[in-house]
Amino acid sequence: MTKNITVVGVGALGSHVVQFLRSEDVAIRAIDFDRVEQKNVYSQFHSKPGVGKKKVASLAQSMQMLFGAKIKTISHKLSKDNQDALLGGDLVIDCLDNATSRSLVQEWVRKHNVPCLHGALAPDGSFGRVVWDENFAIDSEGEPGSATCESGEFLPFIAITSAYLARAAQEFFLDNRRVGYEVSPSGATKT
């Protein structure tokens, strides 16, 4: 039976996890209000023709053009007022880049008892986490002006972490196991 997945944030981790799930029997709903910038093309699953477009629209176009896969798109910023309308499904995957929005997701999935995977990256691209909500504590953001793992050198590591996010979702739908991963450049540890 087709599973419904909501991916919140389709930047670094979220854009890649959508394409890594393309062969699963899932219906994906992608939420992001942001637009594709040139710098995003270096490390995210967004392409040059998408620059200037909404990230969800750019991603939907790439998925359709490259793989013939359709995704639903919502180009709104998640807020307290719209979280009931936007969030939902059999699994929520949080790939947001700020603590305020992550807390909205966490509050909602806990209230509605919806399984949720969180993907998170260190600013220097040296460490990634794939964490089920029951084990997830939201990290505060770094100092203004600190690294944001946006440059192209981090692309392989971002993609690896995204692949573990997709793998965790696969394992969950396969036999209901909630496996998390801690990912470093030298390998991954199950948590």
Added chain:
Amino acid sequence: MHNQYRNDEARVNVTYAGQNGDLPDSVYTHASDGDIRAWATEAVRNGSIPGIRPSPSATFHGFVVDRFRATRDRPYNLIQLRPKTPFG
């Protein structure tokens, strides 16, 4: 429980500067976050964590201590010292 660790012990995994390794000895699960940071600092400075190059100026200020209970897939308690991960 994995026979290497008792129920009141945990493996400590450290991520530092893109490298990853375990403290050579297990710790009690009730060790404080400050203790974990101090032991890791000493170990990384001394080069006693396999997989992490010695770094005399290593510091774990701002790092996060996560604690995971043993599971079916990982039959031992795990304490992880890691950088903050605010991005997604």
